[in-house]
Amino acid sequence: MQKTLARFEEYRELVKTKASKLPKKHPRCLADGNELLRFYGATITCSLGINGVSSLCVSDKCCVCRIIRDGFSTKRELKGGIGVFTSSTSARAFESIEVFEENPDTRKALIVCRVIAGRVHRPLENIQEMAGQSGFDSLAGKVGLYSNIEELYLLSPRALLPCFVVICKP
Numbered sequence: 001m002q003k004t005l006a007r008f009e010e011y012r013e014l015v016k017t018k019a020s021k022l023p024k025k026h027p028r029c030l031a032d033g034n035e036l037l038r039f040y041g042a043t044i045t046c047s048l049g050i051n052g053v054s055s056l057c058v059s060d061k062c063c064v065c066r067i068i069r070d071g072f073s074t075k076r077e078l079k080g081g082i083g084v085f086t087s088s089t090s091a092r093a094f095e096s097i098e099v100f101e102e103n104p105d106t107r108k109a110l111i112v113c114r115v116i117a118g119r120v121h122r123p124l125e126n127i128q129e130m131a132g133q134s135g136f137d138s139l140a141g142k143v144g145l146y147s148n149i150e151e152l153y154l155l156s157p158r159a160l161l162p163c164f165v166v167i168c169k170p
Helices: 002-020 027-032 063-070 090-095
Strands: 035-044 083-087 107-116 138-140 151-154 160-167
Touching: 002 027, 002 107, 002 160, 035 063, 035 090, 035 160, 063 107, 063 160, 083 090, 090 107, 107 151
Parallel strands: none
Antiparallel strands: 035 083, 035 107, 083 151, 107 160, 138 151
């Protein structure tokens, strides 16, 4: 967890440094990297949370334990070839959870994360075309009323820090 926290803080400093060099200043990026709280949906295949079990398992199939233990990875958590998907609402994050194997022990969980959104690009149409464009740290998927970013794709796995796990009943 210490390694994940260090990577997160290093990424924040990188975003702040990049923002300070831009001609148009972005106050939130300069202050804290534009940090937000977001939900991430994942599966859990071990006994974590059952009858008070609090130790992490070592299985790569248990997404929650892997993320808490090693942090996020672009290879595993990449959504649609874009970035790591997060949501401003627990319901949307829960809907996004994909269960790949028919394991009766697989449960769904929500991870509340601190994220460094940095400079957010708000594409109007094809979000995948914008993923490779430089200068942005995240991409807005769905934008709600009053400019609320409901869906946010983080382009770097270092931009996410898992903080809380909410294990959902089946």
